[in-house]
Structures are given as C-alpha cells and as structure tokens.
Amino acid sequence: MSELIRKSASELSELLASGEVSAVEVTREHLDRIAAVDGDVNAFLHVSSDALDVASSIDERRSKGEALGPLAGIPLAVKDVLVTTDMPSTSGSRILEGYMSPFDATVVAKSRAAGLVPIGKTNMDEFAMGSSTEHSAYGPTHNPWDLDRIPGGSGGGSAAAVAAFEAPLALGSDTGGSIRQPAHVTGTVGVKPTYGGVSRYGAIALASSLDQVGPVTRTVLDAGLLHDVIGGHDPLDSTSLRDEWPSMAAAARDGASAGSFAGLRVGVVSQFTGEGFQAGVRRRYEEALSLLESNGAELVEVSAPHFEYAIAAYYLILPAEASSNLAKFDSVRFGMRVTPPGGGTVEQVMSATREAGFGPEVKRRIILGTYALSAGYYDAYYGSAQKVRTLIQRDFENAFESVDLLVSPSAPTTAFKLGEKLDDPLAMYLNDITTIPANLAGVPAMSVPIGLAPEDGLPVGIQFMAPVREDARLYRAGATLEALLLERWGHGLLAEAPELGGK
C-alpha cells in the first residue's frame, strides 16, 4: 500500500505546500486505491472522471504562487445525498438513478472553492434511511474491518471510504447518527455540527429539522480543517445560523497540544451506561472515561430522563418530515418515470414510479409519516413527539448548566453482520439510541475512536456532545483524547485494520 494514502489530510497539506508531492500524485494514488479495493468495499457509487484534471489545475495554481487553502489538492469523497453538477446524485435511490443536478450543494461549492478535489460519490442507505447502508438501492457497502459486516449508516460509504484509505476526507450527513455511528463502527472520526452551523442547501432532504452535514475523517484535526471549509452562514438556507465561528482546526490543535483535560467538566449520561450495550463497547468506553479522569477531567454523572423517549419521538418526526420531503419524487420534472402498461393518468404514473423507485424502508417511513400527520392523529403522534423533543432539549440545557460536555458510547454495539438486522427494523432503529438525542436538540456531537472491542476486535467510539454553538469544545476535547490514545497505542487505530485488496 502506498504510504501517501495513509497520510492524514493535514499531513498531505504540508507535503503539498512544500511541493514534496503534487495534487495529481495524491489524487492518482487514491484513485488507484479505489480501483484496487472498492470492488470489495463498495464505498463509491460513482468515481469522478474529472478528479485528475481538477488536481492538475490546483497544482498549476500552486506553481504560480497562488495562496491556496490548507486542503487544496486533497481528495474529498462526497456522500451521494449532496448534489453535484459533475457527478450523478442519487441519494442511494433507484428513483434518482443518473440524476444530474444543475447546481452544487453549498458544502460542495465551498469545498471546490477551497481547492478540494471531489473524487467520487459515496454509498448510503436510500435517502439516508438506515443504520447499515444495506438499504442502498445499489448494494451494501462493506466494513473495511470485516467485509461481512456493516459499515454503519446511513453514511457507510463515506466512513468506509475514509477507513479503507480510499479518501482522506469525506462529507456526510447526520439526521439521527448517520455520520457518528458509521464513524464508531469503522474506527474513524465523525462530526455532526450544531444544527444550522453548516448549510443544508443541496443536501437532499430527509428530515429538514434534523439533517446536518458534517465531516468524516481519520483524525480530529482533519475534521476541523474540513469543518472550517464547509461551515458558516448560507443565505440559501433559512435555518443557517449567522454566527461567526471560531476555527475548529485551531481548537483541535489546541486540544492536541494541551495534553490534559484540566478544568473540563464532563457529564456521563447515566442512561447510556447500562443495559443494551455490548460488553466490549462498555469496556472501552469505561477505559476512555478513566483516561479522561486521570488526565484532569472532572466526571459528573448526569441524568437525561427523557432520552429514553428519543427514539420514539424521532421515529415520528423523521417519517413525518420525510413523507413530505419525498413527495417531490413523482416523475413529473426529473428522475425515474414508470408508465403503467397501456399508459395511465398522471396519478397512476406517479404511483407506479414511486412503487418501483422507492425501496421498502423508504416506503415504510413514508407510510409512517403520512399516518403520523393525518388529521385526528397529528396531536397524538407528531404533536406529542414535538413535546418530547422540547423535553430532550431541556435535558441538555439542564445538563449543560453543570458540565461542559456530555459523553456516551457512540453506539451500543460494534459493527453487526450484514443482513443481521435487515428484517428487524426496530432492532436497527435501536442502534441509533445514543446519537438521536443530539439531532433532536440540535446540539453538536462527535465520535472519536477509542479502541477495539475485545470480543470481536471491532472499533468502538466515544461520543462527545456540546451545547449548541460550542462545536469547538468537541474538537478541543476530541483532539486531546486522540493524542493521549495515540501516545498509548503508538499508532492510529486504523493501522490495526486488516489489509484490503489482497484477494
């Protein structure tokens, strides 16, 4: 394996800046890696044919002495939920097969402007509905740690691409854990920013009040660098915050050099420590807590009594919004069109198209959501769910009165086997129990790898959650923990992953 692809984005940034390597070389190495291993991993739905040209233009600009951003010339994998003008955008669905968007998602446009090289579109559960990427219409992605296991979801493609060294950086979207749970099961770093911190314009909507775009990387610093590129106000997204944001990369560098958590009050969510968590996940999590404490953090047990209702509320709010957001896929203006034999009315064509174009999980949630919004049921379902949402927000507010950060395991189990939970939607939904509260409250959260579960040798992550707008706290603490673990292990966790592409 080429050494170049094992480098973090920040390392590549230095090599590119000093002229030791070119963007074309970096991009070619990653394209070669994709060619070598993606047949096994299936992280990509589409690989860019322009990437080398884009890389070459970055090299040219650099050679002319143009001042480029730190990530210029570095390949970026883009979750297929984000629309792009140069590659199809399907959101993992048959109904959008081959769909070309006339505009770039704002995060993609910002990435291009920063000189990043979009290298391909990554696989995902259809319309981001799922926790395993098995609901993709284009076949599942395989976990690079064990190809028989799921890479998490919905953003399994982005996480697997980064974990398999097919790209140093990826963009994901997180509605209920779709960045953090895949990070947890693939040994990578994933961040869901504060709701409104990153533009949603051009992210094919799943649940508008929960969706948030964020970075998927192998190091906390890399996530910070990418966050700095994609974050900030976007006039095209009315829910985008107008705040001035501090540099997340700077926060990560601060954290890495701090070497201790002195003065940090960390709330341990008592609801996320007991039953339902795999033993190896618990063990690594408890070790991580000890590491926090032995390095100066003050651990405080915190109760968030309404978190236990989070999944129930989430599976009413999400389907409700999704049922409306997905109504536009009707064959009239774009996308797949299925005409019933002998023609048919527009209603029949819409119906046949949606029947053929949507997978079973999407249909399940559209039906759920339609029901939850129906007259006579609205108050009992959607209305109650919104009340629970408010209570969960209050749980966070109460907790953050006494602590700076909250922690939990990023997910209750390590990567499960492909197919294991496919027929049991409820079991699948429960895998997001730890990640969903942050989406309901709009707070930022990050998953950082903390080791391998002894019983199966698979990665485990810890989740940090911060108050709204305090994303930088995540980067500072995450980078401190990462540095301490790196010191203990002598290498990054992914160095322990099996070699790929041998077969």
Add this chain to the structure above:
Amino acid sequence: MARDRVMDFDKALELFEPVLGFEVHVELNTKTKMFSAAPNGFGDAPNTNISPVCLGLPGSLPVVNEQAVRYSISLGLALGCSIAPTSRFARKNYFYPDLAKNYQISQFDEPIAFEGQVDVELADGSVRTIPIERAHMEEDAGKLTHVGGATGRIQGAEYSLVDYNRAGVPLVEIVTKPIFGAEHDAPELAKAYVSTIRDIVIALGISDARMERGNLRCDANVSLRPRGQEKLGTRTETKNVNSLRSVERAVRYEIQRQAAILADGGTITQETRHWHEDTGTTSAGRPKSDADDYRYFPEPDLLPVVPSPELIEELRAALPEAPAIRRRRLKETWGFTDLEFQDVANGGLVAEVELTIAAGASPQAARKWWTGEISRLANVQGVEATSLVSPENVAALARLVEDGTLTDKLARQVLEGVVAGEGAPEEVVEKRGLAVVSDDGALIAAIDEALAAQPDVLAKIQDGKVQAAGAVIGAVMKAMRGQADAARVRELILERAAQP
C-alpha cells in the same frame, strides 16, 4: 351536460336566507418569487422564470421574500386585521403536477394577519361591513394546459403541459367569516366586496390586480338556510370566478340553483363548482369535505416570521386612505356629480379612472371613455372593461381628441383598434390612417369640387343662406371619409363661397 334547474331569484330569497363567504387570492407584484430569486413575471415563455426552488429540485430550499412579507402586512393592516407578532409557514401536502414539491408552502394555524373588517359600498350608497377571518401568505402553483380534450379540461385530455413560471409567485389569501344578512343584495355585495379588495390592493400598489390574468381570484362560498333555521346550510365553493361581473352572476346562480334543489326536498353536496362564463352556470367539481386531509405541519425549512413592531407601525403609517374615504375625496377632486361617480364606482372603474387621470386625461374625459364606449365594448364582448385597454392608452386617446387629431367618432374607431391589439392609439392612428385631415389644401380641393357639383347651393350661400352649407359639408365629409373636422370644413366652405 344537463342544465340544472334554477328557481326565480326573488322566490328563492322568499324561502331561504343566503350566507356568503369569500376566499380571494391576491398575487403580489414583487420582483421575485415568494421563496426564490426567480423573476415574478407574467406572459413570458413557459418555464423561463424558474429556479431549482420553483421546480422543487432535490436539495433546493426556500428563502422568504422580505418584500412579500411587507406587502402582506400592509394588506393585513388595510383590511383592519391584527398582525401576528409571530406567524409561521406550514406545508399543505397534496399531490398535483402543478405543485412542484407536491406540497404548498402556506400558512395554517398561525397566519400573518387575522380578525379584520372591510367596509363595502353598494350602488345605493349603503355601506356593509364584511368580517375578515384571516389573511395568510402562500405560494402560487404552476399552470396546467390540458391538450387534446374537447373542453380544455383534464377529462379527455391526451396529455398536459406544465408551466412553472407561476409556481412560487407570492399570494395572499384573504378569507372572510360567514357573511349574513346580505339578502337580495347578495350578488351585488359579492361583486362590491371583490371590487373593494381590488381597489385596496391597487391603492397599496402591491398587486397588478388584473382579474383576467389571475392576479386576483375569487372563490365564492354560498349556502342557503330555510327562513327561521339557525343551522347553516351546506355550502358550495365556486372556484376562480375571474371577473367582477362573474362574481355577481355566480353568486346569483348558486342561490337560484341551490334553492331549486332544497325546495324539492333535495340536499346540497359539499363540493367545489366550476363557473362557466359562456352559459352563466356552475358545474360540479370535486367533492370537498371538511375532512380533506392536507396533513399540515410547520414548514421546517423556514423560520417563523417575526415582524418588528417598528416595521408594522412604519407600514401602518404608510397606508393609503380607506376606500370609502378615498371615494369621497376622489368624487370631490374630480368634480363628479353623485350619479357620475356612482356610474364609475358601480362599474368597478374607480381605479381605472384614477390611473387615466394620472396619465394625463381630464376627469370628464376619463369618466366618459370608461363608463361609455369601453364599457359598451366590454358588454358586447362579455368581458371586463378593465381587461380591454390600459389607462395609459385611454389617456392617450383622450389627448388625441383634445388636440384635434381625432374626432369622437374617429377616436371610437381607434379604440376598437387598440382593443383588437393593433397597438397604442398613436400606432392605430398611423396604421389605419385615421387622423383628422387638417391639411386645408386637401379640404379646399374637396370643397371646390363639391361647390362646383352643386352650383345652386353655392348660389344660396352667396345669397346669405349660410345654413345651405350643410349639404356641402356632408359631401365633403363623405369625400374625406369622415376624417375631417366638420367645423373647419364649414369655415372653409363659407370662405370659398365668398371668393369671387
């Protein structure tokens, strides 16, 4: 289609009390659309004024048009409404191909304006107060054209074309409370109400208010209840009645139709009804029950609208005067008699006359054109006078008469040309060659010829019997095909006859 039976209007009113309600949609004339930067324009090539947002493309998001919010607040204030400190957009979910996202962004339980009232003046000068329930902001849908069917309706069509230029155009929907006590005046009140709304939005300058273009659309709800009954009857909603005249006719027709059914012991179906301009009747649309489920929920892509108290006060201070006060003022300024003004007001022509005067015409000329020839043409064609010609063109026409370029008779011909789409009055004069011949040379030649042909008349004139000139004037006017000023012709005849 079988014609519905109708009952005599007076008889219907004897047996039943009509209860009315109106939903008026006003298209705002903002530069851009309600939720995107796409232009808000009329008459452009299909699907040119569009953006990813208007088409509901994947990943697109709405952004509220601030001007539309200001216009909506102004309209709410002009309707005497309270302005909500916080109002919210909601999604109204239903599948229809003219609705790009298959949901309409509207307002549901938190409209921007609520609880108002509007005074409406009837032809006899009496004033009725119409209670307003709410005015809310929403986006218009696209426009469907059904091709291949006989009627232009979706039934029987081979295929349909969608134009999304209108999709996302800002709308304010004004909803009245039930209107009681209209009695025999119900049809007239309906027309007067819509006319008043039209006057208000024109005075505010927030809409082009051209009903024939759909800038202002009225859905008329009518129900009847037997005299003495407390409970409201079942209502019908006649959709998109797109002229003032039609609003009046549609309400009258529905009263007569429903009365015939009820008197026979039948029941009214709660449904929407289509208005047919040609036959003056309505026909059944789709059944509409109160249980229509649009699965409204708060629009998560948009923040609540929270206008500052300062903005509301600023807009309140800038409001034009109320229609009734305005009418009184205009009548005085224009120097119209009661009858003259009522003529204008009852024709729904106050705004037109005002704009025509603003464009340079004298009040009397503006009044005469609108209530005279233009209304006559509109009647013949069965359309709204306002749809025939613009105030600017009427002013131009008046100017041409005033400066002697046209006689009244010629001006009427020019008007016909303008209405036929031949261009502005000046262009029609040019194209049709209709200007008064003011070249004395041409007139003198014709006069000399006429006098030569009638030596006896010439002799009479020279004898001092000047009234004999009439016969020559006729001949000259005929030779000039009417394009001469008769007074000038007379002058010249007397001049020529006096010459040796």
